[in-house]
Amino acid sequence: MADEDEDHDTERRRPLNADDFPYRSTLLANLSALILLWDSPAVQGQILAKSGESLDQPSHQTLRLLLAWGSLRPTALADELGVGASYVSKIVGRLEADGLVQRSTDPDDRRATLITLTPAGVEAARGVYALGDRMISEVLEGWSASDIDRYTALTERFVDDAIGSIARMRERGLRPPP
Amino acid sequence: MADEDEDHDTERRRPLNADDFPYRSTLLANLSALILLWDSPAVQGQILAKSGESLDQPSHQTLRLLLAWGSLRPTALADELGVGASYVSKIVGRLEADGLVQRSTDPDDRRATLITLTPAGVEAARGVYALGDRMISEVLEGWSASDIDRYTALTERFVDDAIGSIARMRERGLRPPP
DNA sequence: CATAATACTGTCCTGCAGGACAGCATTACG
DNA sequence: CGTAATGCTGTCCTGCAGGACAGTATTATG
Numbered sequence A, B: 001m002a003d004e005d006e007d008h009d010t011e012r013r014r015p016l017n018a019d020d021f022p023y024r025s026t027l028l029a030n031l032s033a034l035i036l037l038w039d040s041p042a043v044q045g046q047i048l049a050k051s052g053e054s055l056d057q058p059s060h061q062t063l064r065l066l067l068a069w070g071s072l073r074p075t076a077l078a079d080e081l082g083v084g085a086s087y088v089s090k091i092v093g094r095l096e097a098d099g100l101v102q103r104s105t106d107p108d109d110r111r112a113t114l115i116t117l118t119p120a121g122v123e124a125a126r127g128v129y130a131l132g133d134r135m136i137s138e139v140l141e142g143w144s145a146s147d148i149d150r151y152t153a154l155t156e157r158f159v160d161d162a163i164g165s166i167a168r169m170r171e172r173g174l175r176p177p178p
Numbered sequence C: 001c002a003t004a005a006t007a008c009t010g011t012c013c014t015g016c017a018g019g020a021c022a023g024c025a026t027t028a029c030g
Numbered sequence D: 001c002g003t004a005a006t007g008c009t010g011t012c013c014t015g016c017a018g019g020a021c022a023g024t025a026t027t028a029t030g
Helices: A027-039 A041-050 A057-069 A074-081 A085-097 A119-142 A145-172 B027-039 B041-050 B057-069 B074-081 B085-097 B119-142 B145-171
Strands: A101-105 A113-117 B101-105 B113-117
Touching: A027 B027, A027 B057, A027 B119, A027 B145, A057 A074, A057 A085, A057 A113, A057 A119, A057 B027, A074 A085, A074 A113, A085 A101, A113 A119, A119 B027, A119 B145, A145 B027, A145 B119, A145 B145, B057 B074, B057 B085, B057 B113, B057 B119, B074 B085, B074 B113, B085 B101, B113 B119
Parallel strands: none
Antiparallel strands: A101 A113, B101 B113
């Protein structure tokens, strides 16, 4: 592993050509590209490497969810992750053993459990974002303050609206049209 | 399955509280939220259901990558997906059997193979995005045309810059700092 | 107060994601 | 022209993701 040629073929790869995307706007194409970029092993590998080595993907996702939504019950978590309850139980068990989350009985319904991030868990969850934060800073380097503000505000609005939209989609139910 | 109570607990869940995110801006938090939303089983389930039933997740991802980047060689694909070459071979084999992609020898290096979407594959890959497109339309329903334009342009710029940034990150290598 | 329904956990088990390796082209190097 | 390096595919194999199910605690229903 001495003189390993590292420069891949990034150069020859043409980034998204908007003409390939016959959509109402190029917005979806770009949002998708964003997600592809974020999900690429280059980025995810870095992130997992950063965030306390031993976090497997579901734990990682769980921390993100807890940071985003606050305390959640295992069932909600299972819903969100799309896995069975017993599997969630195991994930949470691991995270609890690592001292990243805490279980407590829901005072409203003492059958239920609330999963909450411990301070260490918040730290870890934020650590997950640390690289992203640096990346974003780097990306925004050439931007004017007003462009940043504008983009931030629009993204915020978009996310708010999207949350509403998805909630409506859920209410409509998931059965596909006949 | 008669009177199944479907309304989850969407209501009680407070969406992203920006104060939880001690970042330079709320941008990262919102971009992350966007990705969490997109990755949620509610959305992904819909998308997979739409797009010709039988697409498993890696195939799905492969189609997205091919649509985004054009023809790719299996090694590049393996790189991008973060899996081994032999596994890619299997995925591509399945897609080829379904008539969605086509293998051809790379004229530049006849050892190598180029994977390209067939017309049917392009169709399928676009189908993957169809729901997203509808969702975005719905989300943007209340937006003014100029806000949409502004947001689209800013997102495009952001993605372009991010692509550059990630390319630079790759060149720097992936070794974590000591 | 008895029975049923809901929320979680622990144990057991299976399928298959996905790597290791060998094999077959093609190209690069001396 | 021989030997090594590179690109892909097929076969074989394993680990573990993650479900089914039974068990326990709490709450709802009549």
